[in-house]
Amino acid sequence: MLDRNGLPIKRDPGLVVLAVALWMLTSVVSFLEILTVRAIVLRIYAHFAMTYGFYAREYLAAQALGIGTLVVMAIVCMGVAIGCGEYHLNNFGQPQSWKLFAWTIAAEVAILVLPLFI
Amino acid sequence: MNQQVKKQGALIGPFLEDGAKVMLLMFLSLAMFIFALHALLALFHRYPLDYGEAPLVDQAVRLAAGQSIYRPDLSSPPYTISNYPPLYPLSMVPFVKLFGPNFWAGRIISLLCTLASGVFLALIVYAHSQDRLAAVATGLLLLAIPYVVGWSPLARVDMLALALSTAGLYVVARWPTTWRGLVVSALLLVAAICTRQSFGLAAPLAAFVWLLTQDRRQALRLRSGQALKLAALVGGTSLALFLALNVVTRGGFFYNIVTANVNEFDMERVQRSWRELREAASILLIIGGVSLFLAPGRVKTWSLLIPYLIGACLSAATIGKIGSNVNYLVELSAALTLAAGTLLAWSRKRRWLRVLMLILLALQVGQLMKATLDGPVEGLKWRLQPKKELKDLEWIVETADDPVLADEFAGMLTLQNRPLYIQPFEVTQLANTGLWDQTDLLASICNQEFPIILVHHFQGYPVYKERWTPEMLSAITENYASTDFLAQTIVFRPRGSDIEGSEPASREACPGAPWRLPSRGDMGMWWITYQLGIMGEGYENQVPVYAVADGLLTRRPDWNSAVAIQHDDPVRPGEKVWSFYGDIASGENGESFIVPDFPPGSEGVPVKTGQLLGYQGTWSGSPGRPIWTHLHFAVVPALEDGSFPSEIVGLVPEEEFSPEDIPLLPEEAEPSSREAEIEFALDPSPYLGTVRSQVMGVPTWLPLRCQESVP
Numbered sequence A: 001m002l003d004r005n006g007l008p009i010k011r012d013p014g015l016v017v018l019a020v021a022l023w024m025l026t027s028v029v030s031f032l033e034i035l036t037v038r039a040i041v042l043r044i045y046a047h048f049a050m051t052y053g054f055y056a057r058e059y060l061a062a063q064a065l066g067i068g069t070l071v072v073m074a075i076v077c078m079g080v081a082i083g084c085g086e087y088h089l090n091n092f093g094q095p096q097s098w099k100l101f102a103w104t105i106a107a108e109v110a111i112l113v114l115p116l117f118i
Numbered sequence B: 001m002n003q004q005v006k007k008q009g010a011l012i013g014p015f016l017e018d019g020a021k022v023m024l025l026m027f028l029s030l031a032m033f034i035f036a037l038h039a040l041l042a043l044f045h046r047y048p049l050d051y052g053e054a055p056l057v058d059q060a061v062r063l064a065a066g067q068s069i070y071r072p073d074l075s076s077p078p079y080t081i082s083n084y085p086p087l088y089p090l091s092m093v094p095f096v097k098l099f100g101p102n103f104w105a106g107r108i109i110s111l112l113c114t115l116a117s118g119v120f121l122a123l124i125v126y127a128h129s130q131d132r133l134a135a136v137a138t139g140l141l142l143l144a145i146p147y148v149v150g151w152s153p154l155a156r157v158d159m160l161a162l163a164l165s166t167a168g169l170y171v172v173a174r175w176p177t178t179w180r181g182l183v184v185s186a187l188l189l190v191a192a193i194c195t196r197q198s199f200g201l202a203a204p205l206a207a208f209v210w211l212l213t214q215d216r217r218q219a220l221r222l223r224s225g226q227a228l229k230l231a232a233l234v235g236g237t238s239l240a241l242f243l244a245l246n247v248v249t250r251g252g253f254f255y256n257i258v259t260a261n262v263n264e265f266d267m268e269r270v271q272r273s274w275r276e277l278r279e280a281a282s283i284l285l286i287i288g289g290v291s292l293f294l295a296p297g298r299v300k301t302w303s304l305l306i307p308y309l310i311g312a313c314l315s316a317a318t319i320g321k322i323g324s325n326v327n328y329l330v331e332l333s334a335a336l337t338l339a340a341g342t343l344l345a346w347s348r349k350r351r352w353l354r355v356l357m358l359i360l361l362a363l364q365v366g367q368l369m370k371a372t373l374d375g376p377v378e379g380l381k382w383r384l385q386p387k388k389e390l391k392d393l394e395w396i397v398e399t400a401d402d403p404v405l406a407d408e409f410a411g412m413l414t415l416q417n418r419p420l421y422i423q424p425f426e427v428t429q430l431a432n433t434g435l436w437d438q439t440d441l442l443a444s445i446c447n448q449e450f451p452i453i454l455v456h457h458f459q460g461y462p463v464y465k466e467r468w469t470p471e472m473l474s475a476i477t478e479n480y481a482s483t484d485f486l487a488q489t490i491v492f493r494p495r496g497s498d499i500e501g502s503e504p505a506s507r508e509a510c511p512g513a514p515w516r517l518p519s520r521g522d523m524g525m526w527w528i529t530y531q532l533g534i535m536g537e538g539y540e541n542q543v544p545v546y547a548v549a550d551g552l553l554t555r556r557p558d559w560n561s562a563v564a565i566q567h568d569d570p571v572r573p574g575e576k577v578w579s580f581y582g583d584i585a586s587g588e589n590g591e592s593f594i595v596p597d598f599p600p601g602s603e604g605v606p607v608k609t610g611q612l613l614g615y616q617g618t619w620s621g622s623p624g625r626p627i628w629t630h631l632h633f634a635v636v637p638a639l640e641d642g643s644f645p646s647e648i649v650g651l652v653p654e655e656e657f658s659p660e661d662i663p664l665l666p667e668e669a670e671p672s673s674r675e676a677e678i679e680f681a682l683d684p685s686p687y688l689g690t691v692r693s694q695v696m697g698v699p700t701w702l703p704l705r706c707q708e709s710v711p
Helices: A013-032 A034-048 A057-090 A095-116 B002-043 B053-064 B087-099 B104-129 B132-144 B146-151 B158-174 B179-193 B202-212 B220-248 B252-257 B267-280 B282-294 B302-320 B326-349 B351-384 B387-399 B411-415 B424-432 B439-446 B470-479 B671-678
Strands: B453-456 B480-486 B489-494 B525-528 B531-534 B544-546 B551-554 B563-568 B576-582 B603-607 B612-615 B631-637
Touching (some): A013 A057, A013 A095, A034 A057, A034 A095, A034 B002, A057 A095, A095 B002, A095 B351, B053 B104, B053 B411, B087 B158, B104 B132, B104 B158, B104 B326, B132 B326, B132 B351, B146 B326, B179 B202, B179 B220, B202 B326, B267 B302, B387 B411, B387 B480, B453 B470
Antiparallel strands (some): B453 B489, B480 B489, B531 B631, B551 B563, B563 B576, B576 B631
16 A cells, blocks of 8 residues: 555554454454344344244244345345455554444444343 | 553543444344334234223213213213323324224324433433433433333323423423523423323422522522422413313312322332332433432533432332333333433543443343333233234124123224223222222123123233222122133123124134034144144133034043033934043143033033133143143044943043054045044044144144135
């Protein structure tokens, strides 16, 4: 990467390692959390479902909802991994990059904690 | 070293705060989703969701017709009480006039008022802190509280009162020194009192103390002048309205609002509510408690917040009154939310404290969500689930002449534009305190003047004992017979009347089938060697079992949980056939659920189609091994002499019954096997008109379906 004057930007190797590690961590965790999000969605659905049982209409709806959640979350996670990667690359060392890390980590922690309450 | 830590803290702090914000907002978003889903499901449910909805719609109907809703005495019917001032029923009048009696209009008003309350609380926080996050969190936090979630889509007075009182508080908090602000605030607070009288404490007290402490540059005399003006306006206007209404209604207003509203107080209820509140909102309670000590001198709006909290706590304590519900906690919920928002705004300049507050509030929202899903959402499902039963109940009410006595589902009458004859809970409380003479009503019950009486049974709590006096209940059971059990409601009809004729028998049978269904199979059926397990929904001893056709009932001396009825065979003319009903007993201790009319040893007792035999049990064959509530049903060919076969595998004696004993036969069995099988049980499909529940020859669970419904 070059700065405004066309000279290579000097990057603190420690921060580079930290940023790469955080990006990898958030990306991997986001993929792992696909199933957690599906569990949250299905648990809420189950709370509102009127009837239960293998032959209940809600059972089929829940299956569709689960698959739909997987598809949507897969797209979201790819977006997060690629989009955040690009953003961090372009804004390396800037406060907004660390802010995005903070948001991503907080969202992922929230997703991990939410099933405790649902 | 210390400086380095501080420097690192200053570096990390903003990011931690951002993260905590995201976390709180995510929790709040999910809570809002649950709130919205709950509200949508509740809003357009046709039938009453709460006992208190029907009287309010009934009052709106009467107001629309120009009638008084505050009768000065209850010596003659209708025995109805209007517990609240008239503003909420008045707000429903245009909708009732335009669309007829309904519950949705009142529910929409309540829902919009809930949202407005959240907005006003948020504005109070924002007005003095300019902290958007704290304001948003305050507003949304209110909507996450289970009491608010549960009550917001009900056609009840509370949310309108809350919206008016929080609006009044916002106006006085925003424009404390202007005359216009004072008048508008006072009018809003009066409107809240005219919606629900208990809102005459917390918000007016908070507004008064707030004005008293405003603008310290002014002399105490001037400040107290503003506060006294507000007190005079609120108190004077309320009193004038009270007196005017009391004169117009010839004392009826006082009788309805005060006399008929002072129910017995039970400390146990207060303790139970406190326990539930502690479980659901422990962090909010801690924040509320902390704010009482921390806010004075530190928080700008302390003089508004603290009296509001104290007043709301005092109002909430009246939840100990018999018949009270979580609506008594709605104002306290608003006060706690305001405290949380205020402290969150105050912590803005104390980064680490703010991070802690944000995380704690996120966890609190999680706790509230859990309480909401386990409480109001489950409760709502329980109300919405028996759709078909509710329709049947409505049909029963529709086809019954007036007057009808009803409690929980009195709204079925209201929906048909029929006035309520009685509000059983209210008059029972009056009778218990000696303020109302129930003699005339008892005489009417004994004279069987009511074609039907509906008595609701809540699972696990005998609420009917609060709604009907012991004298009323014994008069009902002596002179009326229970004929249906729908949506947890027992339908009583006068003894000796043509009960069968008025029963919606067609709804209990498959079209064209010679026999009616023996019981409800909401959860499906289990088909095994031509015997049916019919699974009703509910606890044991709740789902009725009926005779499928006219016949002669037998209950052998050793039959604890079974009866059998001999019929003329409608499928094989000229022959006799038996319908067998088993497992009508508790799976725990074997207690029989067969009605007392058929004691062990009964033989040849005539029974009619649809006659109640007992209730589904959980008996599995041996005590201490209960299974799902069900009825074991079979069609058994009679012996040559017409008697019931004694060697029936799986039927008698019950003590020896074990599911393993029953041979599993494939659908396409060998003719010889089938013949052997028919010796003890016939295929019930032609008799009941049901679809056989076998998949690829293997007996399995399937929904109970009629043959006509098969594509």
